[in-house]
Amino acid sequence: MAYTIEKKDKGYLLFTITRSEKRNAINYDVMDGLAQAISEAVRPDIKALVITGAGEQAFCSGGDLSIFHSLHTKEEALPMLLKMGNILYSLLTLPKPTIALINGTAIGGGCELAAACDFRLAKKGIKAGFVQGKQAITTGWGGGSILAEKLPAAIAMKLLIDAELNTAEYLYEAGFIHYLYDGDSVEACEFYLEKMLAKEQAVLEAYKKIWIEKWQESKLHERMMQEINRCAVLWESEAHHQYVKTFMEKKVHKD
Structure with a gap:
């Protein structure tokens, strides 16, 4: 199993990516697990959803290129990108507080996953970054559009365009x-959530709906889908294929 879903005594759901040997990279099983956790988090006995990674090295290293390297054309890549993009929009609009518990490195799509959560908690000393630009693509799951909703324009744009790993600090x-x-x-995480979990669930949901309605009004889902389509075009570029080839060759030498 690539993930676990656990209901904690304090009333929240904990989703853990359990692929520490792959730096908790996302494959199709993890996608399905996220979708399941989001649907379970709607239950009346759940007050929040927390997402984290197993081990101490990585929160999530993005999409698993050892799986997705076989996707060469726009038509081949688009279904995978859309699948995860729709999952992230479901996470974003879950009517409960959501938390990315960033216990280790968050790279590329791992930062998109974190961006889709309401709150991001990070272990001191970890690094994270939207590095997709170095792979000759853009954020492919709608994370750029999500980031544009959550940070001032210049800050969000610099994080995306620089494509660097930055310290948690x-x-x-x-x-x-x-x-x-x-x-x-x-x-x-439980210390951070203590005051939230003490509130009535109806209060949590009512407040979350303020932002959900804002995102619906601004057609965020539509903008995410447009972003994903633009990434799919870049996915089939020679520059991206060359990056993937180099990455896979390095991986073979490491293994």
């Missing part, structure tokens, strides 16, 4: 990370 100052912690991830 830098991202905290930029407003992408909301809380830095040391020690046990789940304990830190």
